[in-house]
Amino acid sequence: MPRWYPSRPSQGAALVAGFRSRSPNAVAAMVSFAMLTSPAAVDAHALRMTVADDQGTVRGQLFYSDETVAVKDRVDLLDAAGAELQHTFTDARGGFVFARVPTGQYRIVAEGEEGHRIEATLGVLAPQSAAGAAASVPGSDVAALRGEILALRQDLQRYEQRVRMGDVLGGVGLIFGVTGFVAWWRGRRVNDETVR
Template structure:
C-alpha cells in the first residue's frame, strides 16, 4: 500500500500537520492575576507573548456571580477594585472563542500596627512586594505554557517510531 503513495505527499502531509498545530498554539490566550492593595491586577497575553489588547476580562466571586467587567489596555494589563477579601475567578475572553481563567485569593488586610506611620510602612511594603512578585508570576505562567523544543523533538520521534513499527510489521507480514 505504501508503494502506491507518491513520495512527495508524505513530507507535504507532515509539514501541513506541523504548521496547523503551530498556528493553534500561537494564539492560545493566557491570564495572570494577583491580589493588590486595593483589588486584583493582572495581565492577559497570547502564548507568543503578544499582549491581549482590548480583550474583555470578567471577575466572578466564589459562588459564580459576575462582579465586574473590564477591558485590557495596550500592554494587556487590567485592574479590578475590591472592597472585601475572598476567592475570585478572573476570566479573560478573546476573539474567536479564546478563553483563559485563573483563581485569585485575596486575603484579609493585615491588622493595624500600633502607630499610623508603622501601618503605612507595612501597607507600602506589602504593595512593593506584590509589585515585585507580579513579573515573576507572569514569567512562571509563560514558562508553563510554552512549547519547548524537546517536546517537539520527542513528538516527532514518537511518530517516526510508530511509522517504523508499522513498516516492520508490514514487512514481516508480507514476507511470511
C-alpha cells in the same frame, strides 16, 4: 525575539535544493527540517493569562502564546459558584485590574477573539487591619518590594506557560515513533504472508 519568515533565504535555498533533487522524500524532509530548525518555532496561538493578588487588588495580563498581548479583550471576575462579580477589558499592554476584591476564592475568565478562552483560579487575601492597608501605601519599602514580587510571580507564570522545545521534539518523536510502529506492524503481516 527572532521570528520565522518563510522568505528567509537559507530555508528557501534548502527548499529549492529539495525540489532540484527531484526526490519527494527529500522535499518532505527538507520542509519538516526547515520548520523544526527555524529559530523561533516555539510559540503560537492560544490565549494565556497571568494573574496575581496584590492585597485585594487583582492584577493580571492577557497575551497569546507567541507573547503578543491581547488588547481590549473581556475579562470576568467570578466567585467560586460562577456568578459574575466584575468585568473589565484589557488595556493596550494586555493588562487588567480588579480593585477592592474581598478575601475569598475567585475564578478569572478571559475570552479573546476566534474562540480563545482561558480560565484561572485565584485566592485573594484583602488587608484586614489598618497596618496591612498602610503597607500598601505607594512609596513605602514594603509596597515597592510587594510590587517587585508581583512582577516576578507574573514572569514565572508566563514562563511556565511557554511552549518548550522539549515538548515540540517530544511530539514530533512520538509521531514518527508511532508511524514507524504502524509501518513495521503492517509490513510484518505482509512478510509473514510471503513466507507462508
